[in-house]
Every structure is written in C-alpha cells, then in structure tokens.
Amino acid sequence: MKANSGPELLQRRDRTIPRFTMKYWNDHRAWLSSCLFHTIALLVIAWLYRPVSRGTQGELDRPVGIAVVHQTGRGSDYFLMGGASAAASQDSAKASEKLATVEVDTPGATSLEELVADILPNETTANGDGSGQNALGEGTAGTGTGNLSGSGPGAGKGINQTTTTFLGVEGTGASFVYVLDRSDSMNTQSGAPLYLAKKELLQSIESLNPGNQFQVVFYNESPSPLTGARGGRNRLLSADKTEKGRATQFVRNVIASGGTEHIPALRTGLSYGPEVLFFMTDGDLPGITQSEMDDIQERASRTGTTIHTIQFRSGPPETDGGWIRALAERNRGKYRYVNVDELKVE
Numbered sequence: 049m050k051a052n053s054g055p056e057l058l059q060r061r062d063r064t065i066p067r068f069t070m071k072y073w074n075d076h077r078a079w080l081s082s083c084l085f086h087t088i089a090l091l092v093i094a095w096l097y098r099p100v101s102r103g104t105q106g107e108l109d110r111p112v113g114i115a116v117v118h119q120t121g122r123g124s125d126y127f128l129m130g131g132a133s134a135a136a137s138q139d140s141a142k143a144s145e146k147l148a149t150v151e152v153d154t155p156g157a158t159s160l161e162e163l164v165a166d167i168l169p170n171e172t173t174a175n176g177d178g179s180g181q182n183a184l185g186e187g188t189a190g191t192g193t194g195n196l197s198g199s200g201p202g203a204g205k206g207i208n209q210t211t212t213t214f215l216g217v218e219g220t221g222a223s224f225v226y227v228l229d230r231s232d233s234m235n236t237q238s239g240a241p242l243y244l245a246k247k248e249l250l251q252s253i254e255s256l257n258p259g260n261q262f263q264v265v266f267y268n269e270s271p272s273p274l275t276g277a278r279g280g281r282n283r284l285l286s287a288d289k290t291e292k293g294r295a296t297q298f299v300r301n302v303i304a305s306g307g308t309e310h311i312p313a314l315r316t317g318l319s320y321g322p323e324v325l326f327f328m329t330d331g332d333l334p335g336i337t338q339s340e341m342d343d344i345q346e347r348a349s350r351t352g353t354t355i356h357t358i359q360f361r362s363g364p365p366e367t368d369g370g371w372i373r374a375l376a377e378r379n380r381g382k383y384r385y386v387n388v389d390e391l392k393v394e
Contacts, residue, residue, distance in 0.1 A: 208222045208257060210222065212224065213255075214326045214328075214356075215248045215328060215384065216386075217326065220323075220324070222259070222260055223261040223284055224324045225262065225317045225318075225322040226253075226263070226328075227314060227316075228249065228264070228266050229266075229329035229331060230242065230266040230272075232304055232307070233308075233330050236388060237388055237391055241330055241388045242303075244391055245360075246300070249299055250296055252326075253296075256292075258286065261284035261285060261286055261322075262284065262287050263284050263317075267308075267310075267312070267313035267316075268309070269308070270309065270312060271316040271317075274294070274295055277291055277294055282319070284320050284321075284322065308331045318351060321352075322353055325356070326358070327375065329359065330359070335371050344375065349379075354379060355375060355379035357372050357373065358383075358385075359385050360388050361387065361388065362387070362388050365385045365387075369383050
C-alpha cells in the first residue's frame with residue numbers, strides 16, 4: 049500500500065483547480081463609468097430644477113421714477129414721473145427700491161402737468177422785450193439776481209425802468225452806457241466841451257435808481273471803461289452809492305488828449321448790452337464806413353440797444369449831422385447838435 053500511495057498523492061497535488069479572481073473598484077474603467085453616470089445625473093437634476101421667480105420676474109428694462117398719487121372719485125390714480133431703465137446689477141435693483149413716493153393733493157386736476165406743477169421749477173416768463181425773468185429775478189442774459197442782476201449783455205432788461213437825460217437827450221431803460229469822446233479837440237473854448245460833458249454825465253448818473261445799471265467809456269484812440277468797486281471793467285455796474293462815488297472820481301480825473309477812433313469805443317459800449325447808449329463826440333472826422341455802420345447796427349439790434357447821439361461842433365450846423373445823425377436814426381435813437389461856441393465854463 050505504501051508503494052501505491054505515493055504516485056496518487058503526487059497526482060492530486062498536480063491537479064490544476066480554477067480559482068475565482070475578484071475585480072476591484074480601483075480599476076480605471078470603473079471610475080470612468082462612475083464619473084459619467086454622476087455627471088449625467090447632476091445635469092438632469094439641474095435641468096429639472098426651477099427656482100421660484102420673485103421681484104421683477106427677470107425683466108431688464110423696468111421704468112423707475114417718482115410715483116404721484118392723485119385721489120379722485122374713482123379711487124387712486126397713479127402717475128410715474130421721469131423714468132429710467134433699471135440696471136441689471138444688484139446695486140441698481142436696491143437703489144430702485146429706495147425711490148420715494150410723493151403724494152400730491154390737487155383736487156380737480158385734469159392732467160399730469162397740473163398734478164406736478166407745484167413740485168417742478170418755475171418757468172421763465174417774458175418781460176415784453178424778449179428777455180426773461182424767473183422766480184429769483186434773474187435776467188436770462190445776466191448772471192446775478194433780483195433788481196441788481198446780471199453782468200452779461202442784456203442783463204436786467206424789462207425791470208426798474210428809468211428815464212434820464214444826458215445833454216438834453218432823454219433815454220428810458222434799466223441799464224445805460226455813456227460813450228464820450230475825450231480827444232484833444234475837446235479842449236477848445238478853454239475846455240468848455242469836456243467840462244460840460246462831464247457835468248451832464250454826473251447829473252445823469254446821479255438820477256439813476258439803485259436798481260439801475262450803468263457804465264462809462266471815455267475814448268480817444270482807445271476806449272477807457274470805468275472799473276467798479278468789485279473790480280472788473282467788463283460788466284455793468286449797479287447804480288448804488290458806492291459805484292456812483294467811484295464814477296464821480298473817475299470822471300473828474302479824465303483829461304482830453306490824443307486822436308479819435310469811434311468804432312472801438314462804440315463796440316466796447318455795446319459789449320455791455322445796455323438798453324440805452326449815449327454817444328457824444330465833437331469829431332465827424334474820421335467818419336465811419338458803411339460796413340462799420342452796418343456792424344454797429346447789427347450789434348445794437350442783437351442786444352436791443354437804443355443809441356442816442358450828441359454832436360459837439362463850433363458854429364451853426366453845416367450839415368444834417370451826417371453819420372452821427374444816421375447812427376441814431378438807424379438804432380431807434382435821437383440826435384442833438386450842440387454849438388460849443390455858446391458854451392461857458394461856470
């Protein structure tokens with residue numbers, strides 16, 4: 049028995065028995081399958097998910113503004129003033145929520161304009177000559193307020209109308225500019241022409257009311273305007289006590305000398321945009337050309353300025369006044385001739 053048992057045992061040991069081999073999840077194909085599955089599942093969940101919409105339901109352009117509530121017999125009527133597109137950002141959305149609601153009690157109102165009339169700025173009203181004045185009394189062409197308003201062309205027109213006289217010529221308005229020749233020829237008759245012009249000028253300025261405005265321009269080859277108490281030579285001055293005092297000192301210090309250039313002085317005077325401009329000269333020569341006359345007329349028309357002219361000459365008038373008279377007639381003004389031989393220094 050022992051001899052037979054050996055080979056049998058060897059035979060059994062050599063028998064090949066199939067064994068089960070376990071596949072573990074660390075296999076890369078399994079991981080890929082898992083990732084694909086979960087990705088698809090998440091996409092399906094996201095597609096099926098519908099959040100509850102709130103607020104503006106995602107609308108982008110929603111008008112915002114001030115809501116005006118008007119109580120009527122039918123109930124409450126709502127009007128939206130203004131209107132702007134709401135921004136898509138969160139900040140704009142929060143800002144829109146802070147808009148205030150204004151309630152206006154306007155019984156009997158029939159339109160939106162009537163409803164909001166009390167909360168809108170006052171409109172400019174006309175003063176009859178094309179210039180405007182708002183609730184602050186500001187001239188539309190000026191820069192100041194009230195009766196002393198403005199420094200630009202046309203400031204203060206239509207208010208504080210005053211009639212003043214200069215060398216026998218009357219002018220009516222709220223703002224006045226005096227353009228006076230101070231060339232050497234004004235020294236004739238022992239300086240009587242310049243003396244008379246200064247005297248009449250100061251009397252005319254003194255007659256102005258505090259609400260009026262004025263400026264003085266003496267000229268020979270070049271214009272010399274009056275500098276006001278607050279500085280600056282390019283604006284009208286208020287006819288108050290302070291400015292009248294400065295004007296008096298300025299006028300007294302003027303002397304006659306040099307030649308005559310009319311156009312620069314006239315343009316300077318018109319640059320202030322007065323209602324009335326008094327122009328006095330003793331020199332018809334040099335005259336002015338037709339194009340210069342047209343230019344002065346255009347400037348005066350633009351500012352609504354009336355130009356009155358006074359001509360000083362020795363002896364009786366030899367002509368009808370020439371271009372000096374035409375300057376007044378073409379600009380709605382009056383012309384006067386003064387014989388300097390009849391002047392006396394008092």
